[in-house]
Amino acid sequence: MRRDDALILDMIIAAEKIIRFVGALSFEHFEQDDMAQSAVMREIQVLGEAARMVQPQTKQRFTKIAWSSIIGMRNRVVHEYFEVDTAILWQTAQQDIPAIIPHLKQILAELSEAD
DSSP states (O other): OOOHHHHHHHHHHHHHHHHHHTTOOOOOHHHHHHHHHHHHHHHHHHHHHHHSSSHHHHHHHHHSOHHHHHHHHHHHHSSGGOOHHHHHHHHHHIIIIIHHHHHHHHHHHHHHHHH
16 A cells, blocks of 8 residues: 555646646647647546545645545546546636645645654
8 A cells, every 4th residue: 555645746847737738728728739638637547546545634634635536536547437527627727726735835845744
């Protein structure tokens, strides 16, 4: 089983990739770019899978992260990929992902200090 600090690092890396993948794109370009959409969906899968594997006590300790929403988004992308709304993917990549990165970095720092 992976340690929580490694899982949080995986989440940070996935989130930063998502930001890089959509960086200079407009919504209109993203909407037409299958490769960018696929890349974002893949990293949402990684982000959600890592979040799912974080220990319950860590999730309870760090409540600024919407753990269940992250995991739910992952499940949607994996199991209901045919119904993924491009506008929701875009909003997630543009607003939600950048908002959680500072919190994830803080969690990683606190978990690293505890070791």
